[in-house]
Amino acid sequence: MLSIKKMQTMMGFILLVGTLLSTILVTLGGILYLLQSGSDSIQNEWLPIDATYMSIQQIWQFALSFSPLGMIELGLLLLVATQTVRVALLCWFYAMIQDYKFLIISSLILIMLIYSSFWRSTII
Amino acid sequence: MTILLFSALLLCFSFLAGLLGSLTGLGGGIVIIPVLVLLFHINIHYAMGASLISVIATSSGTTAAYIREGYTNLRIGMFLEVAAVIGAFFGALLIAFVSKTFLTVLFSLVLFFSAYLTIKRNEEHDHYKTSHPWATRLKLDGTYRLKNGESVHYHVQNVPIAFFIMGVAGVLAGLLGIGSGAMKVLAMDQALCLPYKVATTTSNFMIGITAAVSAGIYFTHGYIIPSITFPVLIGVIAGAFFGAKLLTHINNRVLRIIFSIVICFIGIQMLYNVLVGAA
Numbered sequence: 550m551l552s553i554k555k556m557q558t559m560m561g562f563i564l565l566v567g568t569l570l571s572t573i574l575v576t577l578g579g580i581l582y583l584l585q586s587g588s589d590s591i592q593n594e595w596l597p598i599d600a601t602y603m604s605i606q607q608i609w610q611f612a613l614s615f616s617p618l619g620m621i622e623l624g625l626l627l628l629v630a631t632q633t634v635r636v637a638l639l640c641w642f643y644a645m646i647q648d649y650k651f652l653i654i655s656s657l658i659l660i661m662l663i664y665s666s667f668w669r670s671t672i673i
Numbered sequence: 674m675t676i677l678l679f680s681a682l683l684l685c686f687s688f689l690a691g692l693l694g695s696l697t698g699l700g701g702g703i704v705i706i707p708v709l710v711l712l713f714h715i716n717i718h719y720a721m722g723a724s725l726i727s728v729i730a731t732s733s734g735t736t737a738a739y740i741r742e743g744y745t746n747l748r749i750g751m752f753l754e755v756a757a758v759i760g761a762f763f764g765a766l767l768i769a770f771v772s773k774t775f776l777t778v779l780f781s782l783v784l785f786f787s788a789y790l791t792i793k794r795n796e797e798h799d800h801y802k803t804s805h806p807w808a809t810r811l812k813l814d815g816t817y818r819l820k821n822g823e824s825v826h827y828h829v830q831n832v833p834i835a836f837f838i839m840g841v842a843g844v845l846a847g848l849l850g851i852g853s854g855a856m857k858v859l860a861m862d863q864a865l866c867l868p869y870k871v872a873t874t875t876s877n878f879m880i881g882i883t884a885a886v887s888a889g890i891y892f893t894h895g896y897i898i899p900s901i902t903f904p905v906l907i908g909v910i911a912g913a914f915f916g917a918k919l920l921t922h923i924n925n926r927v928l929r930i931i932f933s934i935v936i937c938f939i940g941i942q943m944l945y946n947v948l949v950g951a952a
Binding site: 553554557558560561562564565567568571572575576578579582583586587588589590591604605608618619621622625626628629631632633635636639650651654655657658661662664665666667668 | 736890
């Protein structure tokens with residue numbers, strides 16, 4: 550039977566790898582971005598203006614565009630995805646030890662995580 | 674100002690925010706947002722987006738480091754997380770409907786409340802011999818080991834109240850892009866009557882998951898700007914890491930109180946700016 554100790558070690562490992570990989574991607578992307586555009590003046594669109602909606606496809610196209618900012622975005626998405634993986638690990642763990650109450654609880658959280666990632670605004 | 678200088682300044686201030694957040698126990702998010710808004714005049718939505726991401730990173734890093742120590746109560750964390758994720762989802766959806774003035778005022782109030790909780794915190798509890806019926810049914814009670822090998826068993830109280838507070842903490846987390854750590858600890862420390870170390874590590878475990886639910890919606894809204902987020906993320910992680918190392922040497926209540934007062938002043942400044950700006 551799967552012990553809680555083993556599961557905790559696995560979760561620690563997943564979180565460590567996910568956070569490290571994402572930090573590396575973000576740092577690399579950041580350095581490349583500064584090398585490319587560091588000497589430009591800051592753009593005023595960062596300052597108080599309203600954000601624009603992005604579709605899931607736009608977010609992923611941007612993240613996979615191999616541009617420095619895309620690399621940072623990919624790192625950020627990876628960090629969010631790591632959270633989904635750790636909840637999925639708990640679902641699997643509770644299924645393995647046949648704790649059905651907690652399987653339902655973890656699955657609910659997993660569904661919310663996945664649903665919010667694919668959430669599309671209906672108000673625009 | 675060039676992008677290089679802007680990013681370097683952002684990195685330094687995010688490092689300080691992460692350090693301060695970790696030393697006070699308030700968390701990096703609640704400190705970095707006013708810094709970005711007041712010093713860098715960044716749109717509060719973007720500041721919240723950058724904060725939300727750093728909150729996820731800090732939670733993941735600390736959970737990875739502490740989960741094997743056995744203080745984190747995963748059953749309590751997951752059970753209360755149901756309320757927190759539902760709250761965070763609706764909190765993040767609400768952003769589209771509330772004004773930035775409202776967000777700033779609410780943020781300042783949460784800042785004061787969190788600082789108050791941090792100052793007031795009482796790490797001692799009565800020892801209960803029985804548990805709340807929900808805790809028994811869900812097997813929420815737990816055990817942790819002291820350094821000398823002795824096991825300490827704890828009984829969990831007031832589960833419905835903690836569940837409710839967690840829902841409110843979730844709404845605030847989603848609405849303001851913070852971890853709501855102070856409120857999560859309040860629910861577990863005061864309502865559930867958990868040992869303090871169990872409450873803080875379990876809260877840290879939960880924060881990343883709550884923030885990840887809001888992050889999906891923040892991405893779609895376009896609130897997460899890579900060029901602002903990267904220096905903030907790196908700075909806050911480094912600051913939080915350094916703060917955690919420092920904490921083992923200086924666990925000083927006075928320090929925590931002074932920092933909390935500093936944070937209240939930041940809150941007053943934010944409130945002043947928005948009220949004068951709105952007038």
